[in-house]
Amino acid sequence: MNLANKTIWITGASSGIGKALAIACSKQGARIVLSSRNTEALEQVKSSLTSSQQHLIVPLDLAQPEQLNELVVNAMSQIGRVDVLVNNGGIGQRGFACETQLDVQRKVMEVNYFGAIAMTQALLPFMKQQGQGTIATVASVAGLIGGKSMAGYSASKHAIIGYMDCLRAEETINGIKVLNICPGFVQTQISVNAFRGDGSKFDEMASSIANGIAVEDCADQIVTALEKDKAQVIIGKGISYWAPTVYRFFPAIFRRLAAAKNYRE
Template sequence: MSSYEAKTVWITGASSGIGESLALELAKRDATLVLTARRSARLEELRSKCPDPERVHVLGGDLLDETSWTGLANKAQAAAGPIDVLVNNAGVTQRATAQDTRLADVRRLMELNFFAPIALTNAVLPSMLARRSGRIVVISSVAGYVGTPFRSSYAASKHAVRGYFDSLRAELHDTGVGVTIVCPGYIRTEISTHAISSDGQVHGKADAAVASGMDSTDCARKIADAIAKGRSEIYIGGKEVYGIYLKRFFPKLVERIVPKHVPE
């Protein structure tokens, strides 16, 4: 897929951060968009910023509600036609020790970060397979390779996402449908502000590493390019991305380094 012209892209978690920036980037590249998030008002604001708002469909919904998954997929396709690219971007992280994280919050993380992408993918996949065309994109993380303190459940969900969609890619070989796994590092978004604390409440502040990370606009541009080129997996960020390679080739070194990088 060399161009987004005449392509329909469904982005979840589009009201802020990577999702919002990717929507603006793809709108500039002439894509038709379906935008999903809980905050419908934010989506309407985003829609108004796009070059051609008439080609942007707002579809509010809470992906923590598993009963909504099939309905959202049906509404997305009814509003904009067959989905050419699904970007599973919605997600949440945590800021709590493994011991202090409530099991209910572990389940909440897995519902949004892992099960929702699977359900939405399964909902749009039949149409893609019938057309022998389409791409599934999932936002994993550097944490999908390297676990770090106070993010145990988040890291687990991102490891799971990477493993599942890596397997799915192999299953879809020679079907015309591709899979792109995106592993961002520190990107300047609201992710740490909205992280789940040990009491289940919002963390409420940005980590220093996130605040000084890559701009989400630059991240979105790289993601858009990767999708267009049919890339299987990409790593985006600063020096933290090298942790992926260190984990593979020098795991003991990573064991010494990671405990020193605690969120501030």
């Protein structure tokens, strides 16, 4: 798919991967619909995009999935057409499973899973009417494997990958493409903004994230995956890139390493 003149709706566009992706897609000539909760930050991102006048801001809260259908339907009367939805907005979770409160697990699932599927289900009828569209989701390597200190997060990412694989099987016949994006560690605010087990903000830059790939590199690889109409892409370096391969071909070794690794962030 050539991104020029396409309309790309990106959730979580105020920061990190979503912001870098908005910038990268606008350079390819795409019109961007920017969404997240922080309108002020979205305005700043919008003004930094190529051809900044043509892009739109639609504030929304993925933690309120039952409100998203009406919001999308209303916004579509202004937007007109969406070629690509990027379900990118998300929240991290740091802490052992047994220390993480149930309401925190639920909040992570609400944003990362229900928020994403609510956006998808709201936009699908428009895409099916168009006879084409792409649903791209920034899941995670944590949606393909499990490790320490991220059970709720990993569960939400496994769930969204499972949902999207089923959606692809159902909607290919209607011209809908589904791309699962699985980054490893990327230098963003994800750990800073993550929940601790008690629901407070983690507020620390995890060393794994600080040592991850540059956010611009991640965005460029997402653009390439969209251009090549990929179904799934793993993005990263080192162990965060290779872990799903090790898990697939040497599952016993992977499980031993995952259990031995001594970290809590």
